[in-house]
Amino acid sequence: MAAVAGHEDTRTRLLATALKLFTEHGVEGTSLQMIADELGVTKAAVYYHFKTKxxxxxxxxxxxxxxxxxxxxxxxxxxxxxxxxxxxxxxxxxxxxxxxxxxxxxxxxxxxxxxxxxxxxxxxxxxxxxxxxxxxxxxxxxxxxxxxxxxxxxxxxxxxxxxxxxxxxxxxxxxxxxxxxxxxxxxxxxxxxx
Amino acid sequence: MAAVAGHEDTRTRLLATALKLFTEHGVEGTSLQMIADELGVTKAAVYYHFKTKxxxxxxxxxxxxxxxxxxxxxxxxxxxxxxxxxxxxxxxxxxxxxxxxxxxxxxxxxxxxxxxxxxxxxxxxxxxxxxxxxxxxxxxxxxxxxxxxxxxxxxxxxxxxxxxxxxxxxxxxxxxxxxxxxxxxxxxxxxxxx
The missing domain is CATH 1.10.357.10 (Tetracycline Repressor, domain 2)
Incomplete structure (x- = not known):
């Protein structure tokens, strides 16, 4: 349960971070790597939730x-x-x-x-x-x-x-x-x- | 003068052709080569008028x-x-x-x-x-x-x-x-x- 909650939390933070970066750089100007960096997680952690932008x-x-x-x-x-x-x-x-x-x-x-x-x-x-x-x-x-x-x-x-x-x-x-x-x-x- | 008129004419036809292809394929889906082919001219002829899409x-x-x-x-x-x-x-x-x-x-x-x-x-x-x-x-x-x-x-x-x-x-x-x-x-x- 704790692991699931953790994943849900990461997903929510990931989406909030993505929206922030999209607003600043546009969707085209935002990479999965940038989202990972901003969140302080690895790109693999982003991939766990979403395969593509x-x-x-x-x-x-x-x-x-x-x-x-x-x-x-x-x-x-x-x-x-x-x-x-x-x-x-x-x-x-x-x-x-x-x-x-x-x-x-x-x-x-x-x-x-x-x-x-x-x-x-x-x-x-x-x-x-x-x-x-x-x-x-x-x-x-x-x-x-x-x-x-x-x-x-x-x-x-x-x-x-x-x-x-x-x-x-x-x-x-x-x-x-x-x-x-x-x-x-x-x-x-x-x-x-x- | 005849040459200029010819160029003007090509430019006009080129833009009409571009609009037609843009409508059919979107701007992203249309290449300079496609415009040249549709017009029946060389890509160089398109380049004469426009350097980029x-x-x-x-x-x-x-x-x-x-x-x-x-x-x-x-x-x-x-x-x-x-x-x-x-x-x-x-x-x-x-x-x-x-x-x-x-x-x-x-x-x-x-x-x-x-x-x-x-x-x-x-x-x-x-x-x-x-x-x-x-x-x-x-x-x-x-x-x-x-x-x-x-x-x-x-x-x-x-x-x-x-x-x-x-x-x-x-x-x-x-x-x-x-x-x-x-x-x-x-x-x-x-x-x-x-």
């Missing part, structure tokens, strides 16, 4: 994607279409803001973009679920384009270097506004007395 | 960037702030739609993204000019984020493979809607009688 990149983006998947599933369980959209939008914006560093990396770095793409293509049902909730049934072209622009715009702005000066809260509220405007959702829902 | 990539995106620069300049000459925004938005959307294939490439391919980035960083005044027109003076955070999301969302949606089925006109009108909503501009300006 692509595997590391995928593992770095995995938690955010998992969160998104459960947000889509929870949104789909809402009864009203508007509530489904609001739930998904709030969740998507929240994931983008909490993973700002990663999102910044992904919009700027081919390595992360490739890893994400592989994921998105593999899990087509996930993207389809997201689009179905946001466009609604039988959407016209304007709606489909608006949904694409909303998701893309939120992700790009969320990771934009020029917006790094804004706090998480300010960024979250501004990105929610972007989504609400494009998806035609009201700015604030009054609290419903229970 | 990066030079070709930059030359491929150059016309669109030049157009954007003159749109920003023309927008800046409008007297009313609203008219400046409308001019820039219409011009930006139009460039994105007319260069859809290139925009698709740039959002999906690291090579083109790098070439564009180099350009944007080199011409900082161009990006600053664009942002100044769209945000207005002393913008709050929400406005800055909305402008980023508008430009990013329009570019990403404009190049999205999933939206390739929409005609240029439908895409243009939908992207204009996206921009108007995020930038707070009215949907239609009534024709002013002269």
């Amino acid at each position: 692509d595997e590391i990149t995928e593992a770095v983006v995995e938690p955010g994607l998992r969160e998104l998947e459960s947000i889509v599933a929870a949104a789909a369980r809402q009864r009203r279409p508007g509530a489904r959209i609001d739930h998904l939008l709030a969740g998507f914006v929240d994931v983008v803001v909490r993973h700002r560093a990663l999102v910044a990396l992904f919009s700027g770095d081919p390595g992360v973009a490739r890893a994400l793409e592989k994921h998105f293509f593999r899990k087509e049902s996930f993207m389809t679920g997201m689009m179905t909730i946001l466009t609604g049934p039988d959407p016209d072209a304007a709606r489909v384009v608006a949904v694409h622009a909303a998701l893309g715009g939120i992700a790009l702005a969320g990771g934009a270097q020029e917006l790094a000066r804004f706090s998480d809260d300010v960024l979250r509220e501004s990105l929610l506004d972007v989504g609400r405007k494009l998806l035609g959702r009201p700015r604030r829902r009054p609290a419903v007395p229970s | 990066d030079e070709i990539t930059e030359a491929v995106v150059e016309p669109g960037l030049r157009e954007l620069e003159s749109i920003v300049a023309a927008a800046a000459r409008q007297r009313r702030p609203g008219a400046r925004i409308d001019h820039l938005l219409a011009g930006f959307v139009d460039v994105v739609v007319r260069h859809r294939a290139l925009v698709a490439l740039f959002s999906g391919d690291p090579g083109v993204a790098r070439a564009l980035e180099k350009h944007f960083f080199r011409k900082e005044s161009f990006m600053t000019g664009m942002m100044t027109i769209l945000t207005g003076p002393d913008p709050d955070a929400a406005r800055v984020v909305a402008v980023h999301a508008a430009l990013g969302g329009i570019a990403l949606a404009g190049g999205a493979q999933e939206l390739a089925r929409f005609s240029d006109d439908v895409l243009r009108e939908s992207l204009l809607d996206v921009g108007r909503k995020l930038l707070g501009r009215p949907r239609r300006r009534p024709a002013v009688p002269s």
